[in-house]
Amino acid sequence: MTTNEPQPGPGRPVNPTWLGQIRPEDYRQAPANPAGRFQPAFPPGPAPVRARRSTAGALGLVLAGGLLAFTSIFLVLPFLLARTGVSGFIVGFVASLIPLGTVLLTVRFIDRWEPEPRQLLLFAFAWGSVVSIAVTMLIQPYFSLVAGPASGLDYTTFAVTVQAPVVEEFAKSLGLLLLLLFARKEIDGPVDGVVFAFTIAAGFAFTENILYFGRAIAESSDPGTDLAMVFFLRGVMSPFAHAIFTGTTGIIMGFAARRGSNGPAALAFVAGLVPAMLLHSAWNSMGRDFLAQYVFVQVPIFLVAVLVIMLLRVAERRLTRQRLAEYAAAGWFSAAEVDMLATGRGRRAALRWAKSVGRGAQMKALLAAATRLAFTRQRILTGRDVPAGLRDEQHQLAEIAALRAAVIG
Incomplete structure (x- = not known):
């Protein structure tokens, strides 16, 4: 996925191209972390693994x-x-x-x-x-x-x-x-x-x-x-x-x-x-020439479908990283944590470490919550039900702070 991706800053919106166009006038900075940069908002301890709420x-x-x-x-x-x-x-x-x-x-x-x-x-x-x-x-x-x-x-x-x-x-x-x-x-x-x-x-x-x-x-x-x-x-x-x-x-x-x-x-x-x-x-x-049509038509269609899905998944990961980087700039994550939360390699390493210290459930919940947060921000920036998105964002940031504290423990 290609992006028009200037560095975040005042008046400098990050604007992905085909995974939801963001107009410059709709861009808003991620809310700052009131607890300070890279500091958990809740004291360390076992955090609840919250279920995704249904509308x-x-x-x-x-x-x-x-x-x-x-x-x-x-x-x-x-x-x-x-x-x-x-x-x-x-x-x-x-x-x-x-x-x-x-x-x-x-x-x-x-x-x-x-x-x-x-x-x-x-x-x-x-x-x-x-x-x-x-x-x-x-x-x-x-x-x-x-x-x-x-x-x-x-x-x-x-x-x-x-x-x-x-x-x-x-x-x-x-x-x-x-x-x-x-x-x-x-x-x-x-x-x-x-x-x-x-x-x-x-x-x-x-x-x-x-x-x-x-x-x-x-x-x-x-x-x-x-x-x-x-x-x-x-x-x-x-x-x-x-x-x-x-x-x-x-x-x-x-x-x-x-x-x-x-x-x-x-x-x-x-x-x-x-x-x-x-x-x-x-x-x-497909009739009498079923086998030929299967090999030369249907199999290529299947392979194209696989390729499209792979490209969509890559774009989804890049979008996650792009949005979480904006929260990192606002003090919610470090750069290393963005790499951990938004890449397959980082997630696998994080889960291995968390399981080794008995915090695998908290880490899984943190990874899922961070991804939801990235897509919530994308929903806000593309103008989809912004008031509800802003409310979700506040709840999810508090949840992530609690989960992050539990993982760091």
Whole structure:
């Protein structure tokens, strides 16, 4: 990531380019440490590891999502059992855990730098695995009735290349839109968008895999062979297919989260659906030349997705360092502490040391709190709900002072 990065000082704003543009008139100095430079604001002692507080909107979203998921089970579960049977459902459920674990471990890796609240990740998974499936089931018949004849395609081709991409991506991305509307404070940019999109997609693919794997058991004269074939295609060759489709929507909506109004969120939802639907349709359209298209089209798309995510993570780290350096200038950290808090190498060394002296939990909490503080400052400087951001900043600075004192102990 390139930056226009003059040294902080009066009238000299630090202004990152594409991870949230900051207008010079919106820049403000970090608040000074009233306790003096590099001094803990609280006496040494065991500091509480504070949980990330949820906003009312996020809490309401989680509760509403849980209710929707519970209701949707009564539609989705009978649908699966009717097509797989009990034995097929059980085998499909167990087999589906493998690709699900692969995607969720990837989500955990991507999300390590600035972890998202667990309750919102649970909402995302529940939305993908149950609610979006129910939405798809409810919408598909009407979409087919309205758009099918107008497409001029036979039903099978229409269902595979048009209906499934449009309806499924719409159903999955509705969860992203709800997160952006009601938990915007927790979405700091495209990396967060990818994390939530991948989690929703992992849930959707999990339930869809139960159906495909279960049917291989229930409808085949040679269930072992057919299950192995379907598992290889879906669990080995393409566990990230849905994640990449919906991930494009997540990236675009993650950028929109840096804006302070709902207008950009709605536009990003629509704009983000286009590449997701096109990628999904291209995947479903692969026919006789499946292997060639997989190797020469889908594999490069996957590699590009990996590269984009890596670049976004690098940009996220640089942004963290840039913002924490401003707090260091205001007396909250030393230069060495910024290096420790804002680099992977520094964090690993800090955790090793803290664990060796029995303060690993406090150090983990300090690293997480410092990252949240950096993104809170970025939210303030880009004009996103500045009054709430300033209040959060004061709470987080006090928390960091307490945690820093506990770590130094």
